[in-house]
Amino acid sequence: MSLWEYANPVKFLSFSGKIVPWFAAGAALFIAVGLYWGYFLTPDDYKQGSTVKIIYLHVPAALIAINAWFMMLVASLIWLIRRHHVSALAARAAAPIGIVMTLITLITGALWGQPMWGTWWAWDPRLTSFLILFLFYLGYVALWAAIDNPDTAADLTSVLCMVGSIFAVMSRYAVLFWNQGLHQGASLSLDKEKNVADVFYQPLLMSITGFVLLFVALVLIGTRTEIRIRRASALLARERG
Amino acid sequence: MTLTVSNLSVLRASRHLLSGVGFEVSAGQALILRGPNGLGKTTLLRTIAGLQPVHEGQVDMPEDMAVYAGHLDGIKSTLTVRENLEFWASVFGTGSIDAAIAVFDMDQLIDRPGGMLSAGQKRRLGLARLMVTGRPIWLLDEPTVSLDTVAVGQFGDMIAGHLDRGGIAVIATHIDLGLGARAETLDLSQFKAAPEQQFNPNEAFL
Amino acid sequence: MNALLLRDMRLAMRAGGGFGLSLAFFLIVVVLVPFGVGPEMGLLSKIAPGILWVGALLACLLSLDRIFALDFEDGTLDLLATAPLPLEAVVSVKSFAHWITTGLPLVLAAPVLGVLLGLQSDAFYWIVLSLLLGTPALSVIGTFGAALTVGLKRGGLLLSLLVLPLYVPTLIFGAELARRGIVGMDVGTPMSLLLGITFASIALLPFASAAVLKINLR
Numbered sequence: 001m002s003l004w005e006y007a008n009p010v011k012f013l014s015f016s017g018k019i020v021p022w023f024a025a026g027a028a029l030f031i032a033v034g035l036y037w038g039y040f041l042t043p044d045d046y047k048q049g050s051t052v053k054i055i056y057l058h059v060p061a062a063l064i065a066i067n068a069w070f071m072m073l074v075a076s077l078i079w080l081i082r083r084h085h086v087s088a089l090a091a092r093a094a095a096p097i098g099i100v101m102t103l104i105t106l107i108t109g110a111l112w113g114q115p116m117w118g119t120w121w122a123w124d125p126r127l128t129s130f131l132i133l134f135l136f137y138l139g140y141v142a143l144w145a146a147i148d149n150p151d152t153a154a155d156l157t158s159v160l161c162m163v164g165s166i167f168a169v170m171s172r173y174a175v176l177f178w179n180q181g182l183h184q185g186a187s188l189s190l191d192k193e194k195n196v197a198d199v200f201y202q203p204l205l206m207s208i209t210g211f212v213l214l215f216v217a218l219v220l221i222g223t224r225t226e227i228r229i230r231r232a233s234a235l236l237a238r239e240r241g
Numbered sequence: 242m243t244l245t246v247s248n249l250s251v252l253r254a255s256r257h258l259l260s261g262v263g264f265e266v267s268a269g270q271a272l273i274l275r276g277p278n279g280l281g282k283t284t285l286l287r288t289i290a291g292l293q294p295v296h297e298g299q300v301d302m303p304e305d306m307a308v309y310a311g312h313l314d315g316i317k318s319t320l321t322v323r324e325n326l327e328f329w330a331s332v333f334g335t336g337s338i339d340a341a342i343a344v345f346d347m348d349q350l351i352d353r354p355g356g357m358l359s360a361g362q363k364r365r366l367g368l369a370r371l372m373v374t375g376r377p378i379w380l381l382d383e384p385t386v387s388l389d390t391v392a393v394g395q396f397g398d399m400i401a402g403h404l405d406r407g408g409i410a411v412i413a414t415h416i417d418l419g420l421g422a423r424a425e426t427l428d429l430s431q432f433k434a435a436p437e438q439q440f441n442p443n444e445a446f447l
Numbered sequence: 448m449n450a451l452l453l454r455d456m457r458l459a460m461r462a463g464g465g466f467g468l469s470l471a472f473f474l475i476v477v478v479l480v481p482f483g484v485g486p487e488m489g490l491l492s493k494i495a496p497g498i499l500w501v502g503a504l505l506a507c508l509l510s511l512d513r514i515f516a517l518d519f520e521d522g523t524l525d526l527l528a529t530a531p532l533p534l535e536a537v538v539s540v541k542s543f544a545h546w547i548t549t550g551l552p553l554v555l556a557a558p559v560l561g562v563l564l565g566l567q568s569d570a571f572y573w574i575v576l577s578l579l580l581g582t583p584a585l586s587v588i589g590t591f592g593a594a595l596t597v598g599l600k601r602g603g604l605l606l607s608l609l610v611l612p613l614y615v616p617t618l619i620f621g622a623e624l625a626r627r628g629i630v631g632m633d634v635g636t637p638m639s640l641l642l643g644i645t646f647a648s649i650a651l652l653p654f655a656s657a658a659v660l661k662i663n664l665r
Contacts, residue, residue, distance in 0.1 A: 009446045085446070135612040139605075143595065146605050149254050155662045156595055160609065163591065163655050167613045170644065174616040177636070178623060231446040237256075290529050293665045309529050313522025319461040320454070331450035332530050370526075 007084035009227045016220045023217035030210030038203035054112040060211035061104040068098035073165050076158035088154035093222025099137045125175045132171045136164050243267040249298035253284040257434040271410040271420050276429035282413040286380045307378040314367025318356030330373040341372035344399045360387040379410040448540050455544035469549045473506040477560040492565035496625035503553045510549045511589040514541050515597040534657040542590040550582035573628030581621035584645040587652050588613050594656040598663040
């Protein structure tokens, strides 16, 4: 009994069908508690006032936006090496979620930046990097949509994801070099001194957990949909003979 | 030198077309492939040529010996007949293009740009290209399309000459090329993939 | 390999090959900018390196689909894939031919267009240098995009969408090199990073391009 058995679409469907509700419920619970706690039960920041509370949406969305791409990279590699269809379809399912999360990050960032920096948008390295990440997502999704043969599409998007990852990292450093920026450092880091204060930290952690669960649930649902589409087309083709 | 194909499965666009294809052709022999349209003749030839991945089974032949000629001739319309042939001659590292021009009597056309050729003339040029590759295994897909009777005769002579020099030809065609005993005919219908095999790549989804 | 290079260049130069189109496009982009931002020479000369870089990049983009599309349509790619040349070499040679017929003319035309944007003659050196070092990367990266979209009908727009994000680092370091050079700042960092991108792309991307080309041919 190995983990790879779940790469079989039929097994995956039955297994994921059982766990999706749990992930979805967990996501709803954690996000609801995290956001309520964050918005209503924490004090205003002494410098930033209530605007700081955008981090309960902004930071988790940003984390997912980046890690969704990372997950797509891993899934693409698994598809290229082991040819498991589920893996390719999971990568495909993750991309639209990544797009939405990137958009949430950019929009919440703008909402926060307006009162804080006095501008909706600045060509700050972090903001710019997310904008570029958004473009990478668009290209990836467009390539999937443009190719008829699903296996060819999986192959090509996988290679694009690999090459794109390298260029995305390069863009990140290029942008850092290009403009040193005014965005504050990461909200979460292992260095305790730099962390956000504990009162903000705990609800943030809840919210992040909720977003991770939400991401997993959405990817599972998306993958299940993709598998069903493939099943339907296989059945239709068999019908026609 | 032989070309051996054993238990080969042929897929096009994730569709299983042929399975268990097996044959052997040795030097100086030709194999004529037959079968109705859409059976998978083109895909079989492309698989042998290495343009499609082998899904199942084996293709055995010495490396870098095969050359493929499909429906498209790869002729550049702004290059002349001579330039087109010389390009392929230098890609394959063979020198002269004289023999190739002689086969189809193309002396008259030698300086005409590819774009000014008729369909039949283009096809003659595309087939003449085989001569400059210097490779012994020819994989030809419907080579006689748009050729007139004279050119078909010339083509038959060209194949015969190739076989005389110890070459091999695998040809998908419905026309008798007059190769006599040196050509064997293989009807591919017998290898048609059974309905339950037909959707193999997607079968995992069912 | 020489034969392929010569053939590609010959095809580009002859009628219908599109040689000169990119150059004309470059000219038009650069001419349009002053109409958009106003005729003030001080402003124009300040943004000139960026305009020239973006213009060269777009002009390069315009000609990318020619790298493989024509050879794909007439069956030449199938024949090349079964020829003794490895596909990686075919891809590299085609990138190089694209650079010679598109990138290099853009580099040479840049100073002339710089005049229109009020660049002083000592700035030409930096414009030409940065484009000379960066345009090969544009060709190689573009070849990858062209290989990805070769089998697609109307793949042109998609090609742009795929390639433009990949051009970001090259554009940033290239334009930064020119900008810093012109104002007399230290150029070591952008120059070495631009060179790094160019050489790494030339060395590694052909493998990816050949792989996707093989996928598209089957």
